[in-house]
Amino acid sequence: MTTLSITDGRVLRPNGTIERADVLVDQESGEILEIAPDLSETGDETLDAANSLVTPGFVNGHCHVAMTLLRGYADDKPLETWLREDIWPVEGAFTAEDIRAGTELGLLEMIKSGTTAFADMYFEVPEIADAVETAGLRALLGHATVTVAKDSEAALADTQESLDVARELDGAADGRISTAFMPHSLTTVGSEYLEEFVPKARETGVPIHYHANETREEVTPIVEEHGVRPLAYAAERGMLEPEDFLAHGVHVDESEIGLLAEAGTSVIHCPASNMKLASGMAPVQRMLEAGVTVGLGTDGAASNNDLSMLDEARDAAMLGKLAAEDASAVPAETVVEMATQGSAEALGFDSGRLEAGAPADLAVIDLEKPHLTPHHDLVSHLAYAAAAADVRHTVCDGRVLMRDREVLTLDETAVRERALERASSLDARVGE
Ligand SMILES: N[C@@H](CCSC[C@H]1O[C@@H](n2cnc3c(=O)[nH]cnc32)[C@H](O)[C@@H]1O)C(=O)O
Numbered sequence: 001m002t003t004l005s006i007t008d009g010r011v012l013r014p015n016g017t018i019e020r021a022d023v024l025v026d027q028e029s030g031e032i033l034e035i036a037p038d039l040s041e042t043g044d045e046t047l048d049a050a051n052s053l054v055t056p057g058f059v060n061g062h063c064h065v066a067m068t069l070l071r072g073y074a075d076d077k078p079l080e081t082w083l084r085e086d087i088w089p090v091e092g093a094f095t096a097e098d099i100r101a102g103t104e105l106g107l108l109e110m111i112k113s114g115t116t117a118f119a120d121m122y123f124e125v126p127e128i129a130d131a132v133e134t135a136g137l138r139a140l141l142g143h144a145t146v147t148v149a150k151d152s153e154a155a156l157a158d159t160q161e162s163l164d165v166a167r168e169l170d171g172a173a174d175g176r177i178s179t180a181f182m183p184h185s186l187t188t189v190g191s192e193y194l195e196e197f198v199p200k201a202r203e204t205g206v207p208i209h210y211h212a213n214e215t216r217e218e219v220t221p222i223v224e225e226h227g228v229r230p231l232a233y234a235a236e237r238g239m240l241e242p243e244d245f246l247a248h249g250v251h252v253d254e255s256e257i258g259l260l261a262e263a264g265t266s267v268i269h270c271p272a273s274n275m276k277l278a279s280g281m282a283p284v285q286r287m288l289e290a291g292v293t294v295g296l297g298t299d300g301a302a303s304n305n306d307l308s309m310l311d312e313a314r315d316a317a318m319l320g321k322l323a324a325e326d327a328s329a330v331p332a333e334t335v336v337e338m339a340t341q342g343s344a345e346a347l348g349f350d351s352g353r354l355e356a357g358a359p360a361d362l363a364v365i366d367l368e369k370p371h372l373t374p375h376h377d378l379v380s381h382l383a384y385a386a387a388a389a390d391v392r393h394t395v396c397d398g399r400v401l402m403r404d405r406e407v408l409t410l411d412e413t414a415v416r417e418r419a420l421e422r423a424s425s426l427d428a429r430v431g432e
């Protein structure tokens with residue numbers, strides 16, 4: 001057995017308390033062996049965590065990681081216009097090489113901001129899986145199917161691809177990769193495709209992940225066409241199971257919150273994207289009170305515009321208070337939980353908590369910073385004051401992915417250069 005010890009840190013435990021302790025990790029099983037003060041055994045490898053906070057690695061519950069290539073490409077538009085006028089046309093010109101470059105850039109950013117696991121909805125998924133395997137993160141991947149504006153042959157092929165990808169890649173990268181069947185949204189995939197493929201996804205044993213109730217404009221057509229709210233429509237099509245998770249859930253009414261709570265389906269809240277596209281404010285406090293599992297996601301870097309879960313946690317707290325018109329709503333410990341255990345639970349990962357037997361997925365945050373001084377409440381700092389650049393070390397599955405801000409699994413300079421190159425080539429191809 002080879003071991004890793006993370007020494008002299010302050011460790012955030014699952015009950016929200018902070019304990020001065022060392023963390024001992026079995027690198028072969030990728031699990032935490034012990035968390036205790038002054039552990040006598042030193043690991044074969046060590047990470048110094050003095051004057052630092054050891055937190056569970058963040059779990060980004062919903063993103064489109066390769067969209068880092070489109071960061072700053074199209075801003076300041078509402079969802080529908082943004083997708084149709086800018087994003088979909090440029091994504092149409094994406095090659096596997098572009099996706100690879102954007103994915104690596106996103107993975108680099110995630111490692112540098114303490115994210116150890118994420119859910120991704122995109123295309124060219126084998127390329128994404130390959131990059132994830134090298135970078136060392138944990139991921140739930142899927143191919144987004146869109147059937148609107150496609151002939152039935154193309155629509156069917158796209159939907160079949162989503163199912164095939166989920167089947168083929170589940171369990172890849174030594175089990176660090178899992179998958180889901182991913183219809184893009186309830187309005188961009190025709191109901192006949194949902195009716196045909198949802199049962200097939202169930203047989204395959206993979207969850208279903210989709211965008212739902214993101215904007216008001218998405219709710220109205222479903223109510224008009226089918227006479228029910230979108231989540232009732234989803235439930236009728238078998239898409240509201242405990243293993244399923246949906247992104248956004250901004251415009252959900254009380255009846256839909258009830259459906260989610262009853263079904264055990266999770267919601268990934270994406271506050272930055274919801275604010276930037278002016279989609280609306282999700283009733284997060286209400287969902288939590290009703291017992292819905294709520295995780296946190298950044299969405300793509302073109303609507304955020306970064307992949308930092310620390311920023312997202314802060315945004316979630318701020319927006320949650322505004323939405324509830326209550327300063328005590330969505331407090332610090334809640335957003336930290338959403339960014340770790342909440343998302344992990346939604347995605348079916350066992351990570352998001354630091355205790356013996358849990359996956360060794362963690363981040364070490366440097367507290368020797370002016371903006372993290374003094375230390376009244378370190379959970380408050382995580383939610384409100386810490387930034388991506390404060391992350392010193394990142395560990396996933398017992399492997400050190402970043403040590404003292406140096407990423408060990410990707411060549412940072414090469415990844416940045418390739419992304420710059422692909423982005424200019426893309427501009428030339430789409431005639432910008
Ligand atoms: N473009 C492909 C598949 C779509 S991949 C997933 C899609 O989700 C898009 N996306 C990113 N953020 C959001 C969002 O907030 N809501 C809805 N779609 C989004 C993203 O640009 C990407 O096109 C096709 O037409 O077959």
Ligand SMILES: [Zn+2]
Pocket residue numbers: 062063064211247299300
């Ligand atoms: Zn999205």
